Amino acid sequence: MKLDIDFVRKQFDQLADDPGFAFASNAGGSYVCNQANEVLEHYNRHTRVQPYSRYSPSAEAGKAMDRAHAGWAEALNIRPSELTIGPSTSINTYVMAQAIGEIWKPGDEIIVTNQDHETNSGVWRRKAIEKGVTIRQWEVEPDTGLLNIESLFPLLRDNTRWVFFTHCSNIVGTVNPVATIVKTIKSGSNARVFIDAVAYAPHHISDLKALGVDCYAFSLYKVYGPHQGMLYVNRDAHGDMTSQAHYxxxxxxxxxxxxxxxxxxxxxxxxxxxxxxxxxxxxxFGASDKNRNAKLEQLHQLIVQHENELAAPLLEFLHHRADVRLLGKTHTGDNDRAPTIAFQPLKQSAKSVAHKLQDAKIGTEHGNFYAHRLISDLGIDPDDGVVRLSLVHYNNQQEVEQILQALDTALNQTGDDAAA
Ligand SMILES: Cc1ncc(COP(=O)(O)O)c(C=O)c1O
Incomplete structure (x- = not known):
């Protein structure tokens, strides 16, 4: 069975706005599905009052919020009490740095990576410095930007309190094997694990209990929904944290x-x-009594196949060009490469290529995408950065064709920074 892409595209009105435009900047924020827009509009038109009172629109408003809470908990295979819905992932990690870091003391250690978006890096580093905690950095491979699990082992100690890493980089697109890494961490230390899944959740909603993580964060505005940050905090870890609520x-x-x-x-x-x-x-799949998480897993099989088919020709094209440095894995064969494809043009600036693509009606961008440390460690100027083409399951093969043609033209027009 294949993903019915025409059915998918009908669920996103914005895709029909301009048939000549190919949106390839989804990692910055996806289109919103019609179903989410309908709920938002209904709430604003009919239940826009302080929720959770007994009077009619208020009770309905509370139920609408509870439905989201319970539904997402089921989708992630967690308890509703383990899910916080906050304004964004950056705010959620900022709050969690206060909640987690309060009990840190000199002698403690944390591990961060240079693969992460700054959201899962800076807040922990700052708190560690404030508390006199040692920061160890799990380094990426300098050529590819990939994390190697072997380089994590020597960093783990008895006094490692937390390990922070990403489910999938928003630049190199490789899906880190979280369950395996968490097992390694837990067998070699007492450390807890915090995962940034912002770049992964648009492609797969995971079973968080199966991953074994302590905290897991992603942003719903990149998962076809409103601008909210989803945050899982394992109930067993609450005791190690301080409340950030009113007393x-x-x-x-x-x-x-x-x-x-x-x-x-x-x-x-x-x-x-x-x-x-x-x-x-x-x-x-027709009517089903499977739970939400199991249904999402079934859908994922269709989505990953479709996304691999979108990414393969782009990776193939970029990999074989001598004037391009493609970051991350060059193939999708291992089912661990999201269609988030970043490259450094070698004969012109990333800005120039991005602007030429934009002129060819490709929605794309260049820059460091707040993975400043990663881009710098890859030896790339973080101001110009990389060109990033990020696709999701609602993109189709015609759009990939359009991108390929525009790429070919843009890369062949060297020395022409006029578009920039
Ligand atoms: C990988 C990654 N982590 C974290 C964030 C920050 O998320 P938010 O915008 O919800 O604060 C982003 C946003 O681009 C991201 O791509």
């Missing part, structure tokens, strides 16, 4: 890590993304 709310897991007032309508609209996945599942 009278402390101990309430829904509030401990969400000091900002919740964005009611946006939270309700998170359920719309699940409505979309439900419809997608029903369309391909």
């Amino acid at each position: 009278f709310n402390s101990g309430n897991p829904a509030k401990d890590f969400a000091p900002a007032g919740p964005q009611h309508a946006q939270i309700a609209a998170c359920a719309g993304v699940l409505d979309y996945f439900d419809e997608l599942h029903q369309h391909h």
